[in-house]
Amino acid sequence: MNFLTCHDGFTLRDLYSYNVKHNEANGWNNTDGSDDNRSWNCGHEGETEDEAICALRLRMMKNACGVLLCSRGTPMFLAGDEFGNTQFGNNNSYCQDNEISWLDWSLLEQNRELYEFFRFMTAFRRSHPALRHPTEPCSLGFPDMSCHSVRPWG
Numbered sequence: 001m002n003f004l005t006c007h008d009g010f011t012l013r014d015l016y017s018y019n020v021k022h023n024e025a026n027g028w029n030n031t032d033g034s035d036d037n038r039s040w041n042c043g044h045e046g047e048t049e050d051e052a053i054c055a056l057r058l059r060m061m062k063n064a065c066g067v068l069l070c071s072r073g074t075p076m077f078l079a080g081d082e083f084g085n086t087q088f089g090n091n092n093s094y095c096q097d098n099e100i101s102w103l104d105w106s107l108l109e110q111n112r113e114l115y116e117f118f119r120f121m122t123a124f125r126r127s128h129p130a131l132r133h134p135t136e137p138c139s140l141g142f143p144d145m146s147c148h149s150v151r152p153w154g
Contacts, residue, residue: 003076004064008033010091012081015039016060017046022089025100033092046089062117069121070131079103082118084111 005012010021019041023033042056061084068075079085080103087093093101108115125131148154 001076002068002071002073003078004068005078005081006076007078008092008094010037010039010089011078011085011087012061012064013057013084013086014089014091015064016042016057017086018089019045020089021091022046023092025090026092026095033090037091047086058114061114065118065121069125072131072133075125077118080107083108083115 005015010018015037016039018037018039021030021033021035021037023030026032040060042053042060044050044053048054061081065077065081068077083105084107085103086107087100090096090100146153
């Protein structure tokens with residue numbers, strides 16, 4: 001499984017819009033959620049109208065999509081990443097039942113270029129079997145997948 005974002009972290013858009021988490025609305029004085037987001041705000045924390053920063057963020061999201069969909073293994077995206085959904089920098093939105101955690105479907109039309117790129121890359125992956133085939137067996141003889149408990153191979 002390959003992924004960049006998941007339910008307990010930044011959305012793809014937030015990954016390139018925030019340097020730090022903004023979980024103040026969660027009620028824990030911004031102490032909940034990871035501080036290690038591996039994110040970059042592209043020069044401005046949060047939303048901006050700056051066209052250069054918006055263009056850079058779009059390019060970063062497309063790059064991330066391209067790398068993930070051209071990587072061997074099963075790709076996973078967070079719902080809404082394909083149309084630039086945001087959680088406004090909240091990386092631990094489990095306790096929010098509001099616009100922070102809801103999918104804003106209006107962003108689909110607003111971010112149509114990003115969505116169409118995701119569609120293109122999905123079709124590209126589908127049309128190139130080399131990206132979907134299992135990798136060669138490990139030279140050490142380990143299987144492609146294995147399950148373990150407290151003890152290896154248990």
